[in-house]
Amino acid sequence: MAPQPDAASGTPTGRHARQVRLPQIGEAGQQRLADAHVAIVGIGATGSHLAELLGRAGVGRLRLIDRDIVEPSNLQRQTLFTDRDARDVRPKAVAAAEALNAVDPDLRVEALVTDLTPDNAERLLDGVDLVLDGTDNLPTRFVLNDVCVRERLPFVYVGVVGVEGQCLVIVPGFPCLRCYIPEPPPPGSLPTCDTAGVFGPAVTLITSLAAAEALKLLLGADDVRAGEVAVVDGWRGEVRHLTLRREPDCPCCVAGEQTFLEASAAAEPTVLCGRDAVQLPATAGPPQLDRLAEQWRDQGQVRTSPQMVRLDAGPDLGNRRVLLFADGRMIVGDTDDPAEARSIRARLLGH
Ligand SMILES: [Zn+2]
Known part of the structure; x- marks a missing residue:
């Protein structure tokens, strides 16, 4: 809803008034956000921060997709959840949707408690304007990359391990995730949040950068940082941007193969x-x-x-x-x- 002018001061007083004041957003931009529909896949550390930043900014429709429940060990960095959610063993998507609606009852938040796989990915992402990566694993990210490249849907990749975070905005005509990481590395070859831990401020830092790019995409800004990998070190407080080239023989965004989407859902544990x-x-x-x-x-x-x-x-x-x-x-x-x-x-x- 557009903010109402305050009769006494002439300043806007609505829920998003401080944001509408920004020349980059304004009333028209706020309306664009209210009309937008975003899917967030994975509502863990990165996904819950992204959901909160977009929800509070007034992105009108959010589809939260997550397969798991809230655990006590999540609470160190997953800011939408409470100790009660962990004690009640609540699904993350449901707990996050409720938390967002407690902030803003006008948000339309869908909670899908399911595992996104090659078999259901297109259906789960149907109808959205933007897909945000809140997952913790590369196989799911490659499926998301395949769907988004095929459907020409903007996609923001986000990852955090240890004190380091990365994000990459993927839009048509720019490098995709497979231009950056050509193949999934063998299991066990990369550190994970299990082996390396996760530093909460690194999550906050990288998701702030990713949410800013997401809002810019929804606003139609002409300075979205597509084709640049943002790399943050949450311990040292460093932010770098690496320019990424589109791989001339990328199987996905150049050759048009959607290898991961065409694979059948892994019937594997x-x-x-x-x-x-x-x-x-x-x-x-x-x-x-x-x-x-x-x-x-x-x-x-x-x-x-x-x-x-x-x-x-x-x-x-x-x-x-x-x-x-x-x-x-x-x-x-x-x-x-x-x-x-x-x-x-x-x-x-x-x-
Ligand atoms: Zn590519």
Whole structure:
């Protein structure tokens, strides 16, 4: 909504008044933001900061996509969540949507508790004006890059590990993510937030740069920093920009191959970064959560919500925490061994 002039002083007093005063934004820009629709994929450290910065700036529609729940170890850097969200084991997308609507009830925020895969990526991103990367893994980022290049959707890549953060704005005609990182590196070859940790201020610093570029894209600014990788060192307080060249033989943005999108969804377990947990993909149709919750009561403490069933299992199942989501995925906690996770699923679901 456009800010109303204050009769006494003649200054705008609405929710976004201080931002509307900026010559780069103004009333027309604020309206553009209100009309915009942005998807944020992954609502962890970077995703929750991006969601907060865009939501508070008045980006009218946000689609938050995340597969996981709030954990106590998230709270050091994931500013939209509270200790209560962790205790109540709430899905991140749902907790973030509620937090944003508590800030601004006019925001239209969709919470999708699901894993973005090659099979559903186009459907999940349908209808948005911009895609922001809040993920913690390169395979999902390559799928996002494929969809966005094919659909000519602006995409902002963001990553943070340790004290360093990076972001890159990808728009048609400029280098894409595969011009920067041609192939996913072998598992285990790069540091992750598990092995290297994450410094909260590095997250804040890189997401501020990324959110500024996102707002500029939505405003139609002519000085968006496409084709430049921003690299920040949150410890030393350094910000650098590296100029990136479009690779003349990039398989994605030049040759038009969408290799990662065309791959079928991995029916493979995923070891979740920062979680000491394994995600198992759905094996059949949507589970009957209520019925399973009843069956599992002998196995330990069971809690249910519309999005999932949580089982805090007893010694028979190694005292593990198990989450079964409405989309059929299962997350088995306290292990990084896919075989062990599969065996626990077999005992609980029979397959
Ligand atoms: Zn490219």
